Amino acid sequence: MLSVSAGGLFPASDVVKISDSESSAGLQTNHAAICCAEITEFCGGTNVEGFCTDTEAFFAPALSLMWRPHCGMTDTIKKQAITPASNFMLIPLIPFTVRTIYSNLLPMRPKKHFGQHFLTSPSYARKIAEAVPAQAGEHVLEIGPGRGAVSIFLKERFPEFHCVEIDGDAIVKLKEKLGEGHYTVHQADALTFDYGRAGFPLHVVGNLPYSCAAMIIKKTLLYGSAVRSFTFMVQREVAERIVALPHRKANGFLTIFCQFFAPPRVLFHVPPGAFFPKPKVRSSVVQMVVDAKPEERLPPDEWEQLFSFVSKSFGMRRKKLSKVIGGSAQGRERCENLLRGLGCGQFSRPEDLGINEWLGLYKEWNA
Secondary structure, three states: OEEEOOOOOOOHHHOEEEOHHHOOHHHHHHOOEEEHHHHHHHHOOOOHHHOOHHHHHHHHHHHOOOOOOOOOOOOOOOOOOOOHHHOOOEEEOOOOOHHHHHHHHOOOOOOHHHOOOEEOOHHHHHHHHHHOOOOOOOEEEEEOOOOOOOHHHHHHHOOOOEEEEOOHHHHHHHHHHHOOOOOEEEEOOOOOOOHHHHOOOEEEEEEOOHHHHHHHHHHHHOOHHHEEEEEEEEEHHHHHHHOOOOOOOOOOHHHHHHHHHOOEEEEEEEOHHHEEOOOOOOEEEEEEEOOOOHHHHOOHHHHHHHHHHHHHHHOOOOOOHHHHHHOOHHHHHHHHHHHHHOOOOOOOOHHHOOHHHHHHHHHHHOO
């Protein structure tokens, strides 16, 4: 019996024990095997050849515990260093379970109730940070920094940036990564956090949880011209709704709400493999730069009425607008006349109108 110590990094019960019969080819069938790429992806990289700094830092100790049988040796195991050249090579886990290795490798476990999907690709993180259009004298707030994938690049550009994070465990890891500096971390729920604590004018950036992305977007935009831009990573379907054009099924309440404040655009897409854990949906980075004061389009005290007017209509999106808004026969006739005056067909449905038509219809209907 050959016993190999785990070097003190794992419990004593996890000492490796390999019998002669299990050596060489036998190990390939008697022990669970996974490939380097899967371990690396789990730990925060995209593949073995592209280690990011964080991945290498906590992945290297695990590599010293990975053993591969040397062909032809029946009573010994030759320890071989795992290098980038051995990408996608099957490595026996001897006999650690995947669960044991994962729990010792990860700095922290993603929490489902927070909807955490950590961005692990440095290249995408840098692109997001570089896309923030803040100028001198303006402030930056990051929502949900998690383990700091984007934060480390924001710190380079905006040393005094603010971030708001609800997870205390993530904040500990975040501060370890960022080190000393003039940045500010707020432990709070982004939906209740007062953006004024970060200062105005403000630029907001973040990888938003899929479950509450729309609510965070709405809250951000309701600050009006005090928020100069947002750069958010969201589910691709949400991004498509934000930038949708009239006469498209994706055109809905969120479309009109966002486009009231500024023209949105999708900057780039991010694949599921850039996250841990892998989400089941695709992601996109969408940006809005408020280039004109929304207060000049409509007084802020009427915003709620406008959005209620639009929301009510999209609640019955399959019906004609004249029937939804008009109600009575006289009201329907008036609505049809207004739609024709705006260049829309009298039989238009909610998805057929863009923000300018909706704004015009609202003002004319309430005149």
